[in-house]
Amino acid sequence: MSELGEPVGAAAEPSTASFCAFACDEESRRAIEQVAGELPFGRTMVSSGGIRKAIEYLGAHRSPKVLMVDLSGSELPLTDIDELADVCEPGVTVVAFGDQNDVGLFRELVARGVGDYLVKPLSPGLVHEALLRALQGQASNRRMNRLGRLVGVLGARGGVGATMIACGIAHVIAETRRRRVCLTDLDLQSGTVALTFDLDPSHGLREALESPERIDSLFVDRAAMKYSELLYVLAAEEPVDEDCRPLPDALPPLFEELRTRFHFVVLDMPRPSSPLFRPCLEQLDELVLVADPSLAAMRDGLRILQALAKTSGSCHPTVVLNRIGAHRVGELDAREFENGIGRKIDLRIPYDPKTVAAALNAGQLTFAERGPVGQAIRALANIAARCPAAETRSVVRRLLAFWR
Ligand SMILES: Nc1ncnc2c1ncn2[C@@H]1O[C@H](COP(=O)(O)OP(=O)(O)OP(=O)(O)O)[C@@H](O)[C@H]1O
Ligand SMILES: [Mg+2]
Missing domain, CATH: 3.40.50.300 (P-loop containing nucleotide triphosphate hydrolases)
Incomplete structure (x- = not known):
């Protein structure tokens, strides 16, 4: 048995959350936490930090089914999204949010496989609608981003x-x-x-x-x-x-x-x-x-x-x-x-x-x-x-x- 091969047969990481979110501000974090607890996600994780933190985390952990990520503060949101796609598993549905109200950015994000983009401030109602859509997309196998x-x-x-x-x-x-x-x-x-x-x-x-x-x-x-x-x-x-x-x-x-x-x-x-x-x-x-x-x-x-x-x-x-x-x-x-x-x-x-x-x-x-x-x-x-x-x-x- 090769050393690298350990632990064999154990592709699962039971502790993987099926919903993760990274939010830079307290208000967004609270809204997401509240809604995630109400929806049938199983294990959830809501963390403070933006897209760079998400990239760092997902580079080292299995991906959730649905990911919410805060783009505010990112100098190069599209490049960051590409980098996120590199570390995420392909079947993840990504809901991005941020403070830029920009149709051009929204279109570019969608072209890169992002499912939705929400403009801050995030209310529980806004988050609820977006996450329901994300869950429905997952259930009907219409995942919004690319396949491997x-x-x-x-x-x-x-x-x-x-x-x-x-x-x-x-x-x-x-x-x-x-x-x-x-x-x-x-x-x-x-x-x-x-x-x-x-x-x-x-x-x-x-x-x-x-x-x-x-x-x-x-x-x-x-x-x-x-x-x-x-x-x-x-x-x-x-x-x-x-x-x-x-x-x-x-x-x-x-x-x-x-x-x-x-x-x-x-x-x-x-x-x-x-x-x-x-x-x-x-x-x-x-x-x-x-x-x-x-x-x-x-x-x-x-x-x-x-x-x-x-x-x-x-x-x-x-x-x-x-x-x-x-x-x-x-x-x-x-x-x-x-x-x-x-x-x-x-x-x-x-x-x-x-x-x-x-x-x-x-x-x-x-x-x-x-x-x-x-x-x-x-x-x-x-x-x-x-x-x-x-x-x-x-x-x-x-x-x-x-x-x-
Ligand atoms: N460029 C190469 N230099 C040296 N050895 C090679 C090279 N390419 C393949 N081999 C060796 O040739 C043998 C056959 O290779 P491999 O098993 O990959 O072929 P295969 O096409 O998969 O064969 P099979 O039909 O059995 O599936 C192996 O011992 C492999 O290490
Ligand atoms: Mg062979």
């Missing part, structure tokens, strides 16, 4: 490095970009994600995929393994002599649940022969297609690209040629491979057993942080995240603050 991105990593055929890359991308997004990630291995019997992270696999994923009615708001807490503060793993190792029957109908509720809890869901994709393969392809936001420089991987890569074009999915695949140099003799060169699949390769990753095997055997993901393999994985994490690197954003923030 679904990123699939698929090997053109077996052994080309898809799992290594999926684990690396998940690790980099969680540890470098500091976003919540659930790495999900949909190969219930032979998947190696749990093995890679040195975690005990759970039966929860199989139960969910075979009996979709069991997928509820507590599913992630029951079934996901906590690897680190921001990285969770859903994986199984069901006996090979049992007949696993995952149902394609389980995927939409599974993905819905995961995408409201995590900024990114990284899927180690099932094989094309799995009943889950096609429905998965259709739901992806991003696909990383991994091949090695062999004739067989070229043929199968081409077939997958052709199958993708026939689905109703809209993701643009990123093609990765991995393990270059593993079998020098007989390897296709990049040009031959590109001619064969009829498109460009996006990234090439050399075979580097010293870095990769040594790290993986020790149950560590350090290969994603150094050397040419690490560089390629970080590039893939940026493509998967489809937004500027975290470091770039904080530089932009500092520059904007300087300008004002």
Whole structure:
């Protein structure tokens, strides 16, 4: 068991409040406290402080279902809201409030996924109306902000490095970009994600995929393994002599649940022969297609690209040629491979057993942080995240603050 893997199987934090508020002034705090106590929230937390305090708190704690946050005093409210979205789980409904009565600000906030904006002074009546709307939005599953991105990593055929890359991308997004990630291995019997992270696999994923009615708001807490503060793993190792029957109908509720809890869901994709393969392809936001420089991987890569074009999915695949140099003799060169699949390769990753095997055997993901393999994985994490690197954003923030 890895040290980082503790406590395994305990994704839940029972003390998480389902309503949190951060208010700078006493009057707002009192109004919110009064209304929150009257509504069916369960555990609530009302704290003094503004959006910076909320960002600090939510960076270290699980998110509530509904969050009220005070923007007064913020020099860059929109930048602060973006930063809040980075640390919050995607399914949170945010009600912002402040002292600026500005339609332009309201529109910009709504465009960023904020559910509502209230102008101070806050009366209990105003807060009551806004929180009722927020609760109704949650109950009818019309959450007001964005969902996490679904990123699939698929090997053109077996052994080309898809799992290594999926684990690396998940690790980099969680540890470098500091976003919540659930790495999900949909190969219930032979998947190696749990093995890679040195975690005990759970039966929860199989139960969910075979009996979709069991997928509820507590599913992630029951079934996901906590690897680190921001990285969770859903994986199984069901006996090979049992007949696993995952149902394609389980995927939409599974993905819905995961995408409201995590900024990114990284899927180690099932094989094309799995009943889950096609429905998965259709739901992806991003696909990383991994091949090695062999004739067989070229043929199968081409077939997958052709199958993708026939689905109703809209993701643009990123093609990765991995393990270059593993079998020098007989390897296709990049040009031959590109001619064969009829498109460009996006990234090439050399075979580097010293870095990769040594790290993986020790149950560590350090290969994603150094050397040419690490560089390629970080590039893939940026493509998967489809937004500027975290470091770039904080530089932009500092520059904007300087300008004002
Ligand atoms: N660039 C690389 N350099 C060195 N070793 C690599 C590289 N990429 C993958 N490997 C190694 O190749 C082996 C196969 O990788 P991996 O298990 O990720 O492939 P896969 O496509 O998921 O295979 P499977 O079909 O079994 O799911 C592993 O031992 C992995 O550590
Ligand atoms: Mg694999």
